[in-house]
Amino acid sequence: MRVSTVMMFERSVSSMNRQQSAFMQVGEQIASGKRVVRPSDDPQAASRAVGVSQSLASNAQQSDSRITARNSLSQEESVLNSVSDSLTRAKELMIHAGNGTLSDADRQSMATELRGVYEALLGQANSTDGNGSYLFGGYQDGAEPFVKDASGAVQYAGSDQVRQQxxxxxxxxxxxxxxRDVFQTVAGGAGYVARAGADNAGTLTFTGPQVADTTASGYGDDYAISFAANGDGTFDYTISGPDGDTTGNYDGTSATLEFGGVRLTLEGTPEDGDALEVGTAKNMNPDVFATLENMLSALENPLDSDADKAAFANTLSTSSRETDNALDNVLTVRASVGARLNELDTLDTVGSDRKISYTQTQSDLIDLDYTTAISDYVLRQVGLQAAQKAFVDLQGTSLFEMM
Incomplete structure (x- = not known):
């Protein structure tokens, strides 16, 4: 092989360039704090680091989503607390309204306060979050979920689908x-509700119903009770249910009827054609606004006859039980909201642990070991200096001097 001066120079320059490139690469790593500055430094580690970075970004996005969810649920929990207070006050007014010494003026005064509770409850049902969306409108959150129709009754106009995140x-x-879940539903196990017919004209009142036997045939079904006068002061009654009719005789003063595992106590005298409904709370059109509207109508109407007093007592009994059911349902929903808030706290803890794990994995893949890097930096520096010194020495030599 022919050795020329040009070849010796080229090899010396090439060696010096390699040493300088390696030296600069280590310097770049130290400056950036990264072992993998560009994918070509370690393709496998760079590829894995991209996947870990995506996992970190997804974890951060879920953390932001939990913040939004927590804000919405916290606002809902606050509103439900106010709803509970409103229903509790309504129940207190109903209990007070049962005082037989109250006058029509007294009941009218109570109706005024109950009307305020009703309007406050309507405002709470139409509460919005910080972005102007209605809390209880479901996916249809751009308009009030509860609106009054032409008759003044409150109707639900929102969505039945709950927003998810x-x-x-x-x-x-x-x-x-x-x-609908909050204001027009009852919790499981709400039991039975009795309701007098809208056209009842007698003085018949009821107490209950109470559950007598949950294992009885027909328990959980709905029933209708109708009365027919016999002309001798007694009445035949018919209890209609899914399994057929049951008949009996009512003496026109008092009796306790037991059917389908429930017990209903009657007092007073019905008129021919008077009727009662007895059914599970979930099938009796549970609606807290309808309950308060019925109670307001009863309080605002004067009691001029025994029939009026009986109708008031029946409305009070039904409304009181329905209010209890509504309050239980709100508390159940509020407990569900609290459980979801607790779950978010748990997910935050898991997310924080996952972030630490991902960050550690990413660090292991691309971060720099400074101790090793500095040692390598010094070594590369010595190598570069040696290559430079060799090149300087080579510059002063010539093959002609060897001849």
């Missing part, structure tokens, strides 16, 4: 409740 890698959480 992804708050974890595999958790899609409901971040609210529909107005």
């Amino acid at each position: 992804k708050v974890g890698s595999s958790r899609l959480m409901e971040v609210g409740n529909t107005g």
Whole structure:
């Protein structure tokens, strides 16, 4: 092989360039704090680091989503607390209204306060969050979920679908409740409700119903009771249910009827054609606004006859039980909201642990070990200096001097 001066120079320059490139690469790593500055430094580690970065970004997005969900649920919990207070006050007024010494003026005064509770409850049902969306409108959150129709009755106009949000890698959480779930539903196990017919004209009143036997045939079914006068002061009654009719005789003063595992106590004298409904609370059109509207109508009407007093007593009994059921349902929904808030706290803890794990993995893949890097930096520096010194020495030599 022919050795020329040009070849020796080229090899010396090439060696010096390699040493300088390696030296600059280590310097760049130290300056950036990264072992993998560009994918070509370690393609496998760079590829894995991209996946870990995506996991970190997804985890951060879920954390932001949990903040939004927590804000919505916290606002709902606050409103439900106010709703509970309103229903509690309504129940107190109903209990007071049962005082037989009250005059029509007294009941009218109570109706005024109950009307305020009713309007406050309507305002709470139409509460909005910080973004102007209605808390209880479901997906239809651009308009008030509860509106009054032409007759003045409150109707639900929102969606029956609850808004959901992804708050974890595999958790899609409901971040609210529909107005129907809160104000027009009863909790499971709410029991039975009795209601007098709208056209009743007698003095018949009822107490109950109470559950007598949950294992009885027909328990959980709905029943209708009708009365027919016999002309001798007694009445035949018919209890109609899914399994057929049951008949009996009522003496026109008092009696206790037991059917389908429930017990209903009657007092007073019905008129021919008077009727009662007895059914599970969930099938008796549970609506807290309708309950308060019925109670307001009863309080605002004067009691001029025994029939009026009986109708008032029956409305009071039904409304009181329905208010209890509504309050139980609101408390159940509020407990559900609290459980979801607790779950968000747990997911935050899991998310924080996952972030630490991802960050550590990412660091192991691309971050720099400064001790090793500084040692390598010094070594590369010595190598570069040696290459430079060799090149300087080579510049002063010539093959002609060897001849």
